[in-house]
Amino acid sequence: MVGKMVDVDELLSFADTIVKKAVARGADEAEAFVSSDTTVECQIQGGILTTREGVDEGLGVRVVIGKSVGFASVSSLDEKQADEVISKALSLAKIAPEDPKFQQLPDPVKRGTRSGIFDETIMKVDSASLMEESAKIVQEAMQTDKRVSYVYGFSGLDYGTFGVVNSRGVGSGDKNTGIGAGIYLKAENNGEVKLGYELVVSREHRDFEGVGENLAKNVIGYLGSKPLESTFEGTVIFENKIVDELFSEFLGYSVSALAVQEKRSFFANKLGKQVASKDLTIHDDPQLHEGIKTIKCDHEGIDVLQKPIIKEGVLKNYLYTSYTAYIDNVESTGNAIRSGFQGLPRTAPINLTIRGNKNLEEMVSEVEKGVLIREYVMGLGHANIITGDFSIVAPTAFLIEKGEIKHSLNTITIAGNFFQTLKNIQAIGNDPILTQNGKIPTIAVKNLTISG
Amino acid sequence: MIVLELSELEEFVDLALGYGAKIGVPFIEVRLEDGSVGEIRLEKGEVKESKALRDIGLAVRVIYNGVSGFAFTTRLKKDSVEKVVEKAFQAAKVGDKITALRLPFADSEPVVDNPHIPPIKQHPKNVSFEDKKEMVMRAYESAKDYGKSVASIIVRYGEAYGAKIVANSEGTRVKWDPWTVEIVCMVISKEGEVLADAWDRHGGSIGLEIFEGHFSPEQLGENAAKWAAEKLVAKKVPAGRQRALADNKLTGVLAHESFGHQTEADLMISGAVVLKDRMGEKLGSENVTVVDEGVYEGDNADIYRGWWCPHDDEGVRAEKVVMLDKGVFSSSLNSRGTAKYMGSKPTGNARALDFRFEPIVRMRNTYFTPGDMSFEEALELLRDGIYAIDTFGGQANFDGNFMFKAMRGYLVRKGEIVEPLRDVAITGNILDFLKKVEGATRDFELHGGYFGGCGKGGQGPLFLADGGPKLLLGGDGVQFGGEM
Numbered sequence: 017m018v019g020k021m022v023d024v025d026e027l028l029s030f031a032d033t034i035v036k037k038a039v040a041r042g043a044d045e046a047e048a049f050v051s052s053d054t055t056v057e058c059q060i061q062g063g064i065l066t067t068r069e070g071v072d073e074g075l076g077v078r079v080v081i082g083k084s085v086g087f088a089s090v091s092s093l094d095e096k097q098a099d100e101v102i103s104k105a106l107s108l109a110k111i112a113p114e115d116p117k118f119q120q121l122p123d124p125v126k127r128g129t130r131s132g133i134f135d136e137t138i139m140k141v142d143s144a145s146l147m148e149e150s151a152k153i154v155q156e157a158m159q160t161d162k163r164v165s166y167v168y169g170f171s172g173l174d175y176g177t178f179g180v181v182n183s184r185g186v187g188s189g190d191k192n193t194g195i196g197a198g199i200y201l202k203a204e205n206n207g208e209v210k211l212g213y214e215l216v217v218s219r220e221h222r223d224f225e226g227v228g229e230n231l232a233k234n235v236i237g238y239l240g241s242k243p244l245e246s247t248f249e250g251t252v253i254f255e256n257k258i259v260d261e262l263f264s265e266f267l268g269y270s271v272s273a274l275a276v277q278e279k280r281s282f283f284a285n286k287l288g289k290q291v292a293s294k295d296l297t298i299h300d301d302p303q304l305h306e307g308i309k310t311i312k313c314d315h316e317g318i319d320v321l322q323k324p325i326i327k328e329g330v331l332k333n334y335l336y337t338s339y340t341a342y343i344d345n346v347e348s349t350g351n352a353i354r355s356g357f358q359g360l361p362r363t364a365p366i367n368l369t370i371r372g373n374k375n376l377e378e379m380v381s382e383v384e385k386g387v388l389i390r391e392y393v394m395g396l397g398h399a400n401i402i403t404g405d406f407s408i409v410a411p412t413a414f415l416i417e418k419g420e421i422k423h424s425l426n427t428i429t430i431a432g433n434f435f436q437t438l439k440n441i442q443a444i445g446n447d448p449i450l451t452q453n454g455k456i457p458t459i460a461v462k463n464l465t466i467s468g
Numbered sequence: 469m470i471v472l473e474l475s476e477l478e479e480f481v482d483l484a485l486g487y488g489a490k491i492g493v494p495f496i497e498v499r500l501e502d503g504s505v506g507e508i509r510l511e512k513g514e515v516k517e518s519k520a521l522r523d524i525g526l527a528v529r530v531i532y533n534g535v536s537g538f539a540f541t542t543r544l545k546k547d548s549v550e551k552v553v554e555k556a557f558q559a560a561k562v563g564d565k566i567t568a569l570r571l572p573f574a575d576s577e578p579v580v581d582n583p584h585i586p587p588i589k590q591h592p593k594n595v596s597f598e599d600k601k602e603m604v605m606r607a608y609e610s611a612k613d614y615g616k617s618v619a620s621i622i623v624r625y626g627e628a629y630g631a632k633i634v635a636n637s638e639g640t641r642v643k644w645d646p647w648t649v650e651i652v653c654m655v656i657s658k659e660g661e662v663l664a665d666a667w668d669r670h671g672g673s674i675g676l677e678i679f680e681g682h683f684s685p686e687q688l689g690e691n692a693a694k695w696a697a698e699k700l701v702a703k704k705v706p707a708g709r710q711r712a713l714a715d716n717k718l719t720g721v722l723a724h725e726s727f728g729h730q731t732e733a734d735l736m737i738s739g740a741v742v743l744k745d746r747m748g749e750k751l752g753s754e755n756v757t758v759v760d761e762g763v764y765e766g767d768n769a770d771i772y773r774g775w776w777c778p779h780d781d782e783g784v785r786a787e788k789v790v791m792l793d794k795g796v797f798s799s800s801l802n803s804r805g806t807a808k809y810m811g812s813k814p815t816g817n818a819r820a821l822d823f824r825f826e827p828i829v830r831m832r833n834t835y836f837t838p839g840d841m842s843f844e845e846a847l848e849l850l851r852d853g854i855y856a857i858d859t860f861g862g863q864a865n866f867d868g869n870f871m872f873k874a875m876r877g878y879l880v881r882k883g884e885i886v887e888p889l890r891d892v893a894i895t896g897n898i899l900d901f902l903k904k905v906e907g908a909t910r911d912f913e914l915h916g917g918y919f920g921g922c923g924k925g926g927q928g929p930l931f932l933a934d935g936g937p938k939l940l941l942g943g944d945g946v947q948f949g950g951e952m
Contacts, residue, residue, distance in 0.1 A: 062738020063569030070540035087519040091542040144562040
């Protein structure tokens, strides 16, 4: 399929008519969010091939009557359907109780921002070439070693446009392209099973040569593991893709101004205070040129803002949508993100970036006793997001003693607290990888309880 | 209420089928969905969000030499629908050239059916938004009254309902109206630096009248508040192996996540799971039987209906499958494609999240069957151990390893509940776990609803339900996480 794209102006003009109609029909304020997204995917799971492609378009309308807000959406850009959505949103706002904290929909905020990389060639990639790409990843992995017993390879692309207009003069949008591929594989030897996973994402067209082979080699390297048979307090080196999951989960939640205002964030009342090691600086960088989520404006049409979240260990900023910004009487940081036309804006970091200066070898050499974790762990998603307590299970890890990697380990568990972890950072790697959450390096953390 | 009659849209089903025939597609399946979703979220006594979504779209799947091609659109127009048929056909033809494994469909007689929903008193579509808001407020007020050091109360109501048509070129045409509702009340209590959270919830393909009985909003709010307060002073679980009694909600998650996925035929065929070639083997004790069925009609079905799923998204009638029969691995869950490969029958387990996805093998209502013990007898047999309750979620890997976090628990000594415990993490391997089941209680619950669901294959959250009795886990015990 050769892609065609609905352009931003087209969406904005449609959104504008919706907003005008909503106001004419009784809304004090109104906002229309419109998007059009095309997806093409292909996966090969243990030899079974499936593909999927399609266009997903729709409209979400937010209306305000007094201090009552109503929201309705439909998966269509049809005028008749749009009229019905306006009616539904109005009727919800009329019966919804007042939200005393709600002040207004946002006024425009301009910050001279720009779009991220937009690569038109991605729109010309068809399902046939994705099938070949996925097949290549799978084949590479299978051919690397006969102990590779199961491979799940996939690739996909998407491109889309969104536009948001409100009755206070906001009218902005952006477009994006993205392509990615991933692999999940299992290696088996004499009853021992090790798993590995890799995901590579990009805004620009690229091939994925080597992705399957690299992961297969890594996973083969985990075979021959031995039990730890002890419990000790030591250093854990979390490789970048695990840091990505750990940090995006805890930080994303804790720095949300909504969680802070509602006193369910560990970071409440900690602005300007030391919350992490002096070596740690984390930015929300929505203008990172290659960043997967890079945008010009957020999903309320507010221009995004580059900002530190933690600078040299000090908590610098909370993330705001217009709702929470008006409550604190500050300007929105442009962190209102929707899950699509069906969602209301939520607070979310756009691209988290962390810089470090050490390579993995140096980081390992500084560890007296600890472990290196290279593959996904279980239990992160179920950590206590409020207190920061986590207990994770790592099916693959390497033992480190006296600055050297000793051998692969059987499943171990690691217990700690995320917020204590921020203070106990021992080293930060110079190996950031581009992920869907930002650009994230490897990080070594001391004083965690390791057992197995 | 915006309701376009699905019949107005049915012409697009015929259009797609007709166009498929015209361009020579050997097998085409068309699915049209019109779903409505409503949510109310209340925090600190204020309604933060009320929304109504409508999701309409069309999906086309083509099977060509046992290879599938799939495409969807939200654009219900003649040219867009024809293009979707072309894309699906094209993808299947390209796939035909490079695929390593083919899954031709098992033969099936055309299915023509239009099942009526089970009798309920109050379908969510017939209840006003005001009344739903009132239920949410009642849960909130109750949580506030019973809570201690309450830092936050969140109450959510969610509903989804709609109409669906599945038709194919063999003459199958099935229409039904799935629905689900749920109320969740979550309370966070705080004393000094100690935070504790708990929730209570109920939902499923049930009528809203169920929330006037045992699952009243007041009861849900009171439970969440009491449990969160109790956890403020609760001790952490001593690490290591312990005998345990897992409650109905926790066993449900184990039935689905750690065992159920192992029996999904697509994962068995592709070699992803440890049960890939172990059919017929005795895996667990006599006390474990695991079932997955489309329509639960057992005791208390009006309360615990779970997810009403009379057909799957290939139109196949939902069969009751006994995957584990008194410990023996007896059946797998199948779609039409996997059934032929497995030499089995389609079981009605081919499900799609929505029209944006193609059906893959998924569960419906998955549970351990009840035993004959009372709760007291189970505690007595447990003697010393941990009573682990509900879950905040967890994870299970294809290798059988799992980790679940129970929401709360109690220390049991000499068959008596002694004191409350905080977040309880349980880890283990399902094959090991099944052998340790020493018994099951009589009481049975099936939990589903609007919030949560299964995320297999990037298609989540998919509505379903899981449940069971309380299970007594003996042997050398199960592994509990330590100090956190």
